[in-house]
Each structure stands twice: as structure tokens, then as C-alpha cells.
Amino acid sequence: MRRRLPVAVAAVVVAALVLPAAASAHGLVGKQDLPIPRWLFAWGAAMVLVLSFVALATLWPRPRMQELRERVVWAGIPRVLEVLCGAVGVAVFGIVVYAGLAGSQSPLENLAPTFVYVVFWVAVPFASLLLGDVFRAFNPWRAVARAVAWAAGRVMPAGALPEPLAYPVRLGRWPAAAGILVFAWVELVSVNRDDPSLLAILALAYAAVQLVGMSLYGIDPWLRNADPFGVFFGLLARVAPLRWRDRSLVVRRPLSGLPSLDPRAGTVALVCVAIGTTTFDGFSMGTLWNDVAPDLQQWFIDVGLSAQDALQLAFTIGLVGCVLAVYGLYRLGIAGMRTVGEGHDARELAGLFAHTLVPIAFAYLVAHYFSLLGYQGQALAYLVSDPLGDGSNLFGTAAATIDYGWISATGVWYVQVGALVVGHVAGLALAHDRALAVYRDPQAATRSQYWMLTVMVGFTSLGLWLLSASAQ
Amino acid sequence: MTELPIAHIGHWWTSLLYLAPVLLVVVWLAVQSWRQRRQDRTDR
Numbered sequence: 001m002r003r004r005l006p007v008a009v010a011a012v013v014v015a016a017l018v019l020p021a022a023a024s025a026h027g028l029v030g031k032q033d034l035p036i037p038r039w040l041f042a043w044g045a046a047m048v049l050v051l052s053f054v055a056l057a058t059l060w061p062r063p064r065m066q067e068l069r070e071r072v073v074w075a076g077i078p079r080v081l082e083v084l085c086g087a088v089g090v091a092v093f094g095i096v097v098y099a100g101l102a103g104s105q106s107p108l109e110n111l112a113p114t115f116v117y118v119v120f121w122v123a124v125p126f127a128s129l130l131l132g133d134v135f136r137a138f139n140p141w142r143a144v145a146r147a148v149a150w151a152a153g154r155v156m157p158a159g160a161l162p163e164p165l166a167y168p169v170r171l172g173r174w175p176a177a178a179g180i181l182v183f184a185w186v187e188l189v190s191v192n193r194d195d196p197s198l199l200a201i202l203a204l205a206y207a208a209v210q211l212v213g214m215s216l217y218g219i220d221p222w223l224r225n226a227d228p229f230g231v232f233f234g235l236l237a238r239v240a241p242l243r244w245r246d247r248s249l250v251v252r253r254p255l256s257g258l259p260s261l262d263p264r265a266g267t268v269a270l271v272c273v274a275i276g277t278t279t280f281d282g283f284s285m286g287t288l289w290n291d292v293a294p295d296l297q298q299w300f301i302d303v304g305l306s307a308q309d310a311l312q313l314a315f316t317i318g319l320v321g322c323v324l325a326v327y328g329l330y331r332l333g334i335a336g337m338r339t340v341g342e343g344h345d346a347r348e349l350a351g352l353f354a355h356t357l358v359p360i361a362f363a364y365l366v367a368h369y370f371s372l373l374g375y376q377g378q379a380l381a382y383l384v385s386d387p388l389g390d391g392s393n394l395f396g397t398a399a400a401t402i403d404y405g406w407i408s409a410t411g412v413w414y415v416q417v418g419a420l421v422v423g424h425v426a427g428l429a430l431a432h433d434r435a436l437a438v439y440r441d442p443q444a445a446t447r448s449q450y451w452m453l454t455v456m457v458g459f460t461s462l463g464l465w466l467l468s469a470s471a472q
Numbered sequence: 473m474t475e476l477p478i479a480h481i482g483h484w485w486t487s488l489l490y491l492a493p494v495l496l497v498v499v500w501l502a503v504q505s506w507r508q509r510r511q512d513r514t515d516r
Contacts, residue, residue, distance in 0.1 A: 039489035046493030288487070336501075447508065450501050457497045465490035 033410050042464040045421045046457045052425045053453045056432040057446045063437040065259050065430065074249035082247070086143025093140035093203070099387040100200025107194035108379075109389030116199050117187060118376050120229075122369040125236050129362065132244055133237035136223075139230055141210040145219045164218035167225055172265025175213075177273045179206075179228025181323065184277035188284065189315040191308055225264075232274065235261070236362055238355075239426075255426055258358055259434065263351025271357040272330060275459075276323030278364040279466060283322060284315065286469030293318070329458055330357065336451030337435075340444050352438055356431040356452070360459055363423020367416040367463055374412070378402045413467070420463045424456045431456075 034041075092115075100112035107113040127134050136142065152161060192198050214222045223230045237243075238257035243250045261267070283289050293314050300310035334350045344352075381400035386392050393399075407415075431452040432445075439445035 037486070037489075039486050042490045043493055046497070050497070339505075447504075450504055454494070454497050454501055458494050461490045461494050465487060468490070469487070 033408075034413065038413075038464070038468040041417050042461045045417065045424070045460045045464060048421050049424055049428060049453065049457055049460060052428055053432075053449065056429060057449070060429075060432060061436070061442060063433050065253075065256055065433045066437045068252065068256055068260050070243065070245075070250040070252045072248050072250050075247075077244075077247040077249065079247065082137065085137040086140070086146065089138035089140040090143050092138070093207070095387060097200045097203050100196040100198075100203070102388060103196060104389030105196055106389060107196065109386070110196040111383045111387035111389075112196040112199045113194045114376060114379050114383055116203070118372060119380065121183075121187070122365070122373045123377065124233055125362070125365055126373065128233050128237040129239055130242075132240040132242035133234050135230065135233040135237075137244065139223070139227075141207050141214070141227070142219065142223055142230070144207075145211060145214040149219065164221070165216055167217045167221040170265055171225065172267065173225055173231055173270050174266035175226035176228045176231035177266050177269040179226075180232055180270065181273045181277065181319075183228065184273070184280075185316065185319060188277065188281055189312055189319055191312060225266075232270065235270065235358055236365075239359060239362060255359065255430060258355040258430055261355040261358075263354050268327070268330070268350050268354045268357075271354060271361050272327040273323050274361040275357065275364050276326040277319060278361075278368050279326060279462065280319045280322035281368055282463075282466030282470045284318060286466065288469065289318060326459075329455055333451045333455035336454070337448040340439070340448040342439055342441070342444060344438065349438075353431055353434055353452070356427045356434065359423045359426035359430065360456075363419045364463060366419035366423070367467060370415050370419070371412045374407055375402055375404055416467050417464065420460055420467075424460045427459075428452065428456050 096112050096115045099110055099115075103110045103112070124135050186199075186202065187193055210222070210227055213226055216222075217226075224234075225231065238261060239255055240257070241251055241254045243252060243257060284293075293311075296314035296317065297307070297310045300313050301307060305313065331346070331350065334346050334353065337349055337353075338344060338346050378400070379402060381397045385395045385398040385400075387394075391398075428449075432449055435445040435448050435452075436442065439448060
């Protein structure tokens with residue numbers, strides 16, 4: 001029996017290699033020049049995860065990451081720097097909104113779409129991975145709220161201002177999860193996603209909601225829970241080796257900020273929304289979705305919707321379906337862990353292991369948006385010189401072009417695969433460490449992680465399949 | 473109704489290969505669970 005299994009696996013591999021490659025008639029054929037079929041990368045990634053799991057089980061017998069160890073490297077950061085960063089954030093926000101409203105309504109000529117979808121949504125998380133929560137320093141609505149609070153404190157007598165309301169504990173991070181889902185809907189579903197003026201109006205509406213929320217519940221409680229981008233970028237920044245704490249900069253081991261994540265309400269939802277929406281971004285470019293979506297759209301047209309509304313509704317179903325599928329996969333792993341015993345209930349375990357999904361969210365983000373940042377990010381060079389698309393040349397870079405040759409499609413693929421593998425191994429290590437802290441019996445801890453391994457292999461294979469499908 | 477894309481098998485059959493590692497781990501998990509239950513019964 002033990003000899004038959006490797007023989008069977010080898011037979012499947014050989015059979016798969018001699019079968020013809022998948023036809024790609026429905027899309028542009030990728031220019032990747034890979035030495036092995038793409039699906040074999042998924043097998044390799046799964047093997048890396050299994051080997052990592054074995055190494056963790058044998059070489060990592062005690063929890064090591066549950067206590068946060070940090071070292072201050074820069075104490076007493078000048079307050080003026082904080083004010084300056086906030087002012088820069090407000091100025092950039094103003095420029096982007098103005099460009100969206102007053103500039104050319106061509107998405108490629110206007111600064112707003114590229115800034116929102118490439119700089120804000122992709123470059124800020126990439127920067128957070130290395131530098132910590134940089135968005136907090138530049139957060140424009142935080143800067144405005146703090147300036148207003150500072151001015152009010154100087155003008156009004158002490159105690160004249162009402163105390164903020166207590167932020168509802170049950171609400172937790174749910175507003176953040178809902179906000180990221182709405183943003184993803186605009187980006188991936190709305191037919192007007194690139195409309196500069198619409199983006200500017202939505203940015204203004206978003207800022208207004210944040211200012212009202214902060215005035216009601218206080219600046220920090222609101223930012224910690226309900227500012228979708230602030231909460232999400234802050235979550236991703238926990239991976240970073242740097243942390244901006246009060247007015248000091250501290251260093252720590254990468255990932256070590258994640259185990260201290262408090263699993264308040266909505267945390268799992270937020271991470272699943274992040275992974276699920278990125279999943280849909282890849283899925284919606286694949287042949288499977290493009291076979292199904294027209295039929296779904298037609299069904300809604302038959303019911304009485306316009307073609308545009310029907311298309312948006314079909315894509316909304318796909319988007320929500322992907323988020324639910326990611327949540328379902330995670331809960332499946334949690335349900336399996338529960339069978340190991342020691343009396344932990346599913347809700348408790350779901351919260352305790354929520355932080356292990358953050359590196360996966362990061363991995364999906366890098367895998368899906370690296371090429372967007374690498375190519376479309378270069379457009380910023382000419383867009384800053386001509387933000388309105390009216391022919392101006394403020395910095396002399398308006399004639400700059402995008403260099404598509406700086407990295408090949410093959411290079412992009414290797415970055416994507418590398419990000420997925422590293423992200424999932426990181427998630428596995430975090431889960432193993434947490435299991436050692438949660439389960440009294442080390443053997444039970446290892447058994448519980450069989451399930452997490454299955455979840456991680458599932459996410460890795462899904463991620464590579466999505467990349468492969470969208471590359472065809 | 474969406475037609476079953478059997479005729480277009482060349483478009484999607486490699487997708488199944490992405491599922492294989494997951495299935496292998498699930499089978500391994502099932503075997504481990506079965507062995508654990510058997511071990512528990514023996515210990516009792």
C-alpha cells in the first residue's frame with residue numbers, strides 16, 4: 001500500500017504532463033515562458049507547505065510569538081513631523097478630489113483613478129509591509145479631526161465639549177469590513193469604476209462619514225474600529241518589522257505584531273472580505289466566470305433588469321460568493337480543529353486564529369496587484385505633472401511613458417508564486433504557534449494544525465489557479 | 473441554462489490539477505483521523 005501511493009502519484013503527474021496544454025482560445029495567451037506547466041507550481045507550493053508543516057511540528061515545540069518584543073530605535077519623534085505628514089495627506093486628498101471633479105474625465109488622463117486604485121489601494125499596503133502603518137500618519141480625515149479637536153480645545157473652555165459616545169462593542173470591526181466590501185464593489189463590479197468625478201464624490205462622502213463618526217465616537221475609537229482603510233492598512237502593517245508607537249519608532253520581528261491582534265467582532269469578516277474580493281478580482285478574469293456571467297446576466301435581463309444593472313447584479317453575486325467561499329473554507333478548518341477536543345468552541349477558535357489569515361490577505365494582494373503597481377504605477381510620473389489631463393507639465397514629466405519591459409511576464413509569475421508561498425508558510429507558522437499556546441497537549445496542537453494545513457493548501461491552490469486562469 | 477462545458481474540456485481540464493494537492497491533503501487528513509480514533513479505542 002505504501003509503495004502504491006507514490007507510484008499512483010507519479011502516474012498522475014506523467015499523465016498530466018503528456019496531455020495537451022489547456023486551450024486558451026478565449027483570451028490573450030500569456031507571454032510567460034515557464035519551464036513547467038503552471039499547475040505544477042501549485043503542486044510544488046503544496047509540497048513546500050507540507051514540508052513546512054513537518055518542520056514546524058518537529059522543530060518548534062513551544063510558542064515563541066505570543067509575547068511581543070519590541071525595541072525603540074527612535075524616541076521623541078518631533079510633533080511637527082506628525083503635523084507635516086497630516087498636512088501632506090490632506091493636500092494630496094484635496095488634489096485628487098479636485099482632479100477628479102475638475103479634470104479630464106478620461107480615466108487614463110486623470111490622476112484620480114490611478115491614485116485611488118494603484119497608489120492608495122496597492123502601494124500603501126506594499127509600503128505598510130516594510131514601513132509599518134504609514135497610512136495612519138498621512139490619514140487626511142484623522143489629520144482634519146485632530147486639527148479640529150486641537151482648535152476646539154483652545155477656543156472652548158475646559159469641559160465645554162461633550163464627551164464622545166462609547167463605541168458599540170458589538171459593532172467591532174464590522175463597519176471596516178463593510179467599507180472594504182463596498183470599495184471592492186466599486187472597483188470590481190460598478191460599470192462606472194473609472195469615472196474620475198464619481199471617485200472624487202465617493203472620496204468626499206467617505207471623508208464626511210469618517211468625520212461624523214470621529215465626532216460622535218472619538219477619533220481613536222473610530223479609527224481603530226470603523227475607518228475601513230485605516231483598520232485594514234493597520235491590520236496589514238502588523239506584518240511589518242517597524243511600528244510607529246505614540247511618538248517613537250520601534251522594531252520587532254516581522255509578523256510578531258499579529259498574535260496580539262484582538263479578535264473583536266468583525267475581524268474574521270474583514271480579513272475574509274480582503275481575501276475574497278481579491279479572489280473575485282482574479283476569478284472574474286478567468287474563463288469559468290466568463291462562461292457563467294453572461295448566462296447569469298441574461299437571467300436577470302429576462303426578469304426585467306436593464307443590461308447594465310443585470311451585469312452589475314451578476315458580478316455582485318460573484319463578489320459576495322467569493323467572500324462567502326473564503327469564509328466557508330476558513331470555518332471548515334476551524335470546525336475540523338474543534339474536533340481535536342479540549343473544549344474550545346468554534347467562535348473562540350475562529351477569533352484566536354483570525355490573525356493567521358492576514359499574511360494570506362497580503363499574499364493575495366501582492367500576487368494579484370504586483371503587476372498593476374509595477375506597470376500602471378509608472379503612470380504616476382506623468383499624472384503628477386498633468387493631474388487634470390489638460391496638457392499642463394508641472395514637473396516636466398508629462399511626456400513620461402510606462403516601461404513594460406522592466407520585468408517580464410515570467411518574472412511577474414515568479415513574484416506571484418513566491419508571495420503566495422511565503423504568505424501561506426507565514427500563516428502556517430502563526431497558526432502553529434497559536435495552537436501551541438491554545439492547546440494544553442502539544443500533540444493536540446499538532447493535530448489541530450492538520451486542518452489549518454488543509455486550509456492553507458486550499459488557499460494556495462486557489463490563488464495559483466486564479467492567477468493561472470486570469471493569465472490565459 | 474449554462475451548457476456543461478464538456479465539449480470545451482481543453483479549456484478547463486488543467487483546473488482540476490490545482491485541486492489535486494488539496495485532495496491529497498484531505499485524504500491524508502482522513503487517514504490520520506481514522507488512525508487517531510483507532511489508537512484512542514485501543515488505549516481505552
